Amino acid sequence: MAKTKVSFFCTSCGYESPKWMGKCPSCGEWNSMTEELVQKESGKSSAVLQALQSYDKRAKSSPVPISEIKPGDNARFDTFDGELNRVLGGGLVAGSVVLIGGQPGIGKSTLLLQTAMRYSRTVLYVSGEESEEQIQMRASRITGDGSNTYIYTETNLASILSEAVKLKPGLMIIDSIQTVSNDQIESAPGSITQVRECAAQFQRFAKETNIPVILIGHITKEGGLAGPKLLEHIVDVVLQFEGDQNNLYRVLRTLKNRFGSTDELAIYAMESGGLREILNPSEMLISQSTEELSGTAVACSVEGMRPLLLETQALVTPTVYGTPQRSATGYDSRRLSMILAVLEKRCGLPFGTRDVFLNLVGGIKISDPAIDLAVVVALISSLQDIAIGKNICFAAEIGLTGEIRGVPRIEQRTQEAARLGFDTIYISKYSPSIKVKGITIKTLARLEDLFGEIFG
Ligand code: TYD
Ligand code: MG
Numbered sequence: 001m002a003k004t005k006v007s008f009f010c011t012s013c014g015y016e017s018p019k020w021m022g023k024c025p026s027c028g029e030w031n032s033m034t035e036e037l038v039q040k041e042s043g044k045s046s047a048v049l050q051a052l053q054s055y056d057k058r059a060k061s062s063p064v065p066i067s068e069i070k071p072g073d074n075a076r077f078d079t080f081d082g083e084l085n086r087v088l089g090g091g092l093v094a095g096s097v098v099l100i101g102g103q104p105g106i107g108k109s110t111l112l113l114q115t116a117m118r119y120s121r122t123v124l125y126v127s128g129e130e131s132e133e134q135i136q137m138r139a140s141r142i143t144g145d146g147s148n149t150y151i152y153t154e155t156n157l158a159s160i161l162s163e164a165v166k167l168k169p170g171l172m173i174i175d176s177i178q179t180v181s182n183d184q185i186e187s188a189p190g191s192i193t194q195v196r197e198c199a200a201q202f203q204r205f206a207k208e209t210n211i212p213v214i215l216i217g218h219i220t221k222e223g224g225l226a227g228p229k230l231l232e233h234i235v236d237v238v239l240q241f242e243g244d245q246n247n248l249y250r251v252l253r254t255l256k257n258r259f260g261s262t263d264e265l266a267i268y269a270m271e272s273g274g275l276r277e278i279l280n281p282s283e284m285l286i287s288q289s290t291e292e293l294s295g296t297a298v299a300c301s302v303e304g305m306r307p308l309l310l311e312t313q314a315l316v317t318p319t320v321y322g323t324p325q326r327s328a329t330g331y332d333s334r335r336l337s338m339i340l341a342v343l344e345k346r347c348g349l350p351f352g353t354r355d356v357f358l359n360l361v362g363g364i365k366i367s368d369p370a371i372d373l374a375v376v377v378a379l380i381s382s383l384q385d386i387a388i389g390k391n392i393c394f395a396a397e398i399g400l401t402g403e404i405r406g407v408p409r410i411e412q413r414t415q416e417a418a419r420l421g422f423d424t425i426y427i428s429k430y431s432p433s434i435k436v437k438g439i440t441i442k443t444l445a446r447l448e449d450l451f452g453e454i455f456g
Contacts, residue, residue, distance in 0.1 A: 008033045009192040014230030036187045077170070077212065080118040083268065083277045084111075087239055087252050089260015092171065095210040096259065097203045099177070099231060100252075101217040102241030107250055107270055108216045110138065111241065112173050114274045115214075117144030121170025124163070128155040128179025128189075142274040155189060157182040157198050161205055169211060174202065176216040177231070192230075199234045232256060243270075247363030249284070250275065253304070265304035267364075282420055285310035285362040292390055295382030299374030300395040300413040300425060301366055307409070307416035309393060311361040312371060314378035316354045324353065330360030331375065332367070339375060339398055346402035346447050349383060369397040370407040373426065376447065377454065386455055389424070393417050396428040402447040406431035414439060426453070 008017045011034055015026035023030050076091035085091050088098070102108045109130070116123040117139060127135055135151050150167060154160055157180050164172055174180060180198045181189040188194065199215065206213045217231065232238050236258040243250035252266040268275040269284075278284060286298060286309055295314045300307065312331075319325070328336045336358055340351040358375060360366060373394040381388055395413045397405040406428040407413075417425050418439040429443040444450065 005038055007036055007038050007193075009036055011192065014192055014196060034192070036191050036193050038185065038187060038193050078120070079115050080120070081115055081277065082279070083252065083266030084115060087254045087264045087266045088237060089254075089257050089264070092212045092214075093236070093259045094212060095206050096212050096236040097199070097206045097234070098212070098214045098237040098239065099199075099217050099235040100214060100239045100241055101219050103219050103245075105245055106241050106243060107268070107275055108241055109175055110142070110270075111252075111268070111275050112175065112214060112216060113138055113149075114142050114144060116149045116171070116173055117142060117146040119148060119171055121148060122167065123149045124152060124167055124169040124172045125149055125175065126152045126154060126160050126173065126180075127175045128153070129175055141272065155179050155181060157201055161201065164205065164211070165209070168209075171212050171214070172202075172205075173214045174216065176218060177202075178218050196230055196234070199231050203234050242365065244363035249278070249362050249364055251364055261305070263304040265306060282307070282309040282416060285364070286420070287311050287361055290390065292387040294385045294387045295378055297374040297377040297381065297388060298393040298422070299371035300393045300417050301368040301371050302409050302413060303366060303368060307412050308366075309416060309420055309422075310364070310366065310371075312374045312378045313359045313361060314375070314382045315357040316351070316379060316382040319353055319355050324351075325355040325357075327356070328358040330363060330365050331358055331371070335369075335372075336375070338400070339372060339379070342398060342400060342402055342447070343376065343379065347380075347451075349380065351379070351383070354383065368407075370395045370413070372396065372398040373404060373444075377450065380450065380455055384455060388454055391421070391423040392426065392454075393422045393424075394426045396426065396431075396444070398447065404428045404430075404444045404446060404449070410434060411436065414441060 008020050010024040010027060010029060010032045012029040012032045013024060013027035015024050020033050024032050076093055078091050079085055100108055113125065116125045132151055132153055139146055152163055160180065177195055177199055178190040181194045182197050185193055185197055202213045202215060238256040240253045240255050241250060248269045250268045250270055254262045254264045256262060267278040267281045269278055296311055298309055298311050300309050302308065326333060326336060340356060343349045344351050373396040376398060377388060377394055395407055395410065397407055399405050410427055410431045411434045414425050414434060414436045418436050422439060424440045424442060426442050426444055429445040444453065
């Protein structure tokens with residue numbers, strides 16, 4: 001008879017402790033311990049292990065020289081989605097476990113159902129969240145063949161694995177890992193013990209059968225991926241699906257990839273027929289109007305490996321009530337405060353008595369510091385109501401002393417700007433000097449130089 005016991009787990013890193021603690025000794029997070037019922041596994045082999053036995057061909061594995069290991073024939077599978085292939089590092093690796101996290105309603109189920117219906121081999125789509133009819137309704141909106149897609153609405157881990165062993169699919173999708181539970185563990189589905197146990201079993205299943213598994217994970221209120229950080233250690237690839245639900249665009253980012261770079265980014269548009277890949281994001285992120293308006297400037301950023309031109313818009317108005325308002329969408333608001341302080345101190349501009357609103361077009365969050373200069377130009381342009389030319393773009397970081405600093409991949413940024421028809425790009429004087437056909441490269445050393453160059 002198995003013994004029941006209670007343990008405390010840190011919701012942030014998965015640290016286990018027999019008693020409650022205010023601060024997790026492992027990751028230092030405060031107030032993150034939660035109580036969970038755990039039951040140690042009894043001696044007999046679990047249903048999960050039995051389900052896997054037919055595949056247990058490598059049970060007696062022994063050390064092998066690395067030079068004698070043969071690469072698999074189909075090491076990577078095409079997902080028939082260029083953007084997804086890109087963030088995965090060139091397709092799905094056989095036997096890998098991919099975790100996709102994101103907020104509710106962002107489009108995780110849509111993306112994976114779409115992938116399932118396009119996949120060239122059999123796909124087992126396990127859903128613990130929606131009924132068969134609901135999935136069918138969704139599928140009818142999405143373009144794709146779908147004759148290879150099997151839907152299984154089940155939450156029991158052992159049943160899922162034994163069906164998967166029978167069907168031998170080319171890909172298994174679990175929607176979502178928080179709904180799956182192992183009935184040998186007493187804690188509730190979605191608890192840390194369950195999520196960790198189930199993810200570990202899927203990982204084991206994937207390694208032994210060579211079937212890739214994609215897990216969908218919910219994001220916690222704090223924005224952490226699938227609750228316990230621990231999941232991120234178990235799986236091979238972690239992708240994050242983000243975006244503003246009221247906006248058309250969605251971004252899929254790589255947070256961890258054992259088989260490729262984490263510098264990748266995919267952009268989709270959510271449309272009535274599912275998610276559409278955006279192959280030329282820059283063209284969408286620059287507003288189409290030809291009119292010259294004050295308060296806008298185009299930044300030349302690089303997200304992941306891709307250059308991305310996007311428009312920054314600022315609105316600066318006199319403050320009516322006491323404290324000036326500052327609001328930034330898509331841009332770090334602390335960084336905005338820093339830039340306003342630098343502008344006030346170094347250039348003597350009166351932002352302290354102005355409300356400031358900043359917006360990156362397209363609702364995409366960008367963390368590249370190279371957009372600083374465009375933000376500064378948009379702010380000054382709105383403050384002084386001077387429109388700047390439509391064919392100018394910017395790529396540089398602003399330092400605390402008001403210096404304009406160089407950013408990496410300047411050549412790539414300039415080439416993208418030239419390709420999109422910009423005729424001038426402003427960069428830092430300290431960037432390596434380059435020449436790109438069809439575009440004038442102008443350099444700035446300090447914020448004050450902007451006044452001679454742009455705001456006459
Ligand atoms: P969903 O995939 O259910 O999100 P998640 O699994 O991440 O919770 O996406 C739900 C949203 O997507 C919903 O608000 C409607 C929208 N949607 C479309 O705009 N077009 C479509 O073709 C589909 C299937 C969904
Ligand atoms: Mg869903």
